Amino acid sequence: MSETSKQKQIPTTNHEKLIESHLIKTAQILEDTLDEQINRLDNLNDDDLEAIRKLRIKQMKEESKQHSEWLALGHGVYSELSSEKDFFTTCKTSSFGLVCHFYRDSTFRCKILDKHLSLLASKHIECRMVKINAEKAPFLTKRLNIQVIPTLILVKNEKVCDRIIGFDELGGHDEFSTAMLEWRLAIGKVIKYSGDLTVPPDMNKKKKSTCSNLSSITTKLYDNKSMYNKCFDNNNGDDDDDDNQDSD
Incomplete structure (x- = not known):
């Protein structure tokens, strides 16, 4: 042997x-x-x-x-759009990246997003971060198929290329970090990001349930590309495009 x-x-x-x-x-x-x-x-x-x-x-x-130029256009601060028309104007002037938060005063979770977006707006000058009252924007709410509040609409080069609906993709709870939202915006390519896109920041937290949630989030984001491929061309405002809205 x-x-x-x-x-x-x-x-x-x-x-x-x-x-x-x-x-x-x-x-x-x-x-x-x-x-x-x-x-x-x-x-x-x-x-x-x-x-x-x-x-x-x-x-x-x-x-x-x-x-x-970005600062002159309103970048660097988290602000509110006064009208639906302002949304289209902002899409054109902030071509690198735009994050629009569709909110409602009565929804507590909208205030959580307000806090995080205020911090990120000053950090990522390249991306304009704004909010608009969904109840005062019926055309946009219908056109963009906003069914859940809060919803973040991500725009790049005048096209809606991504959306964040509720908190499911941020860990599924109210205690997600600002870094977690930053990572998710980077997935949408509307901000410059030097971190690791394959690992959500909150993955390092000790809560097993949270880690399990985030693992499924990462898989979902990279596998379900069709969710982010439906873009809204802001140069075409005709109602006959309504059939092409995202279905969530």
């Missing part, structure tokens, strides 16, 4: 050596690539450095200009 065991170990040993060899080669390639990049940086002359500096200054100026 000892001879048989030795014979069986030979392929394993060879396999390990082969893997080790590949790892060494890969490490060497990475090291060579890094050395090449370091050498390239070391060999930059004054003209190269000046070109890089000018490019970075240009980028910073463009970012500053864009930032100022």
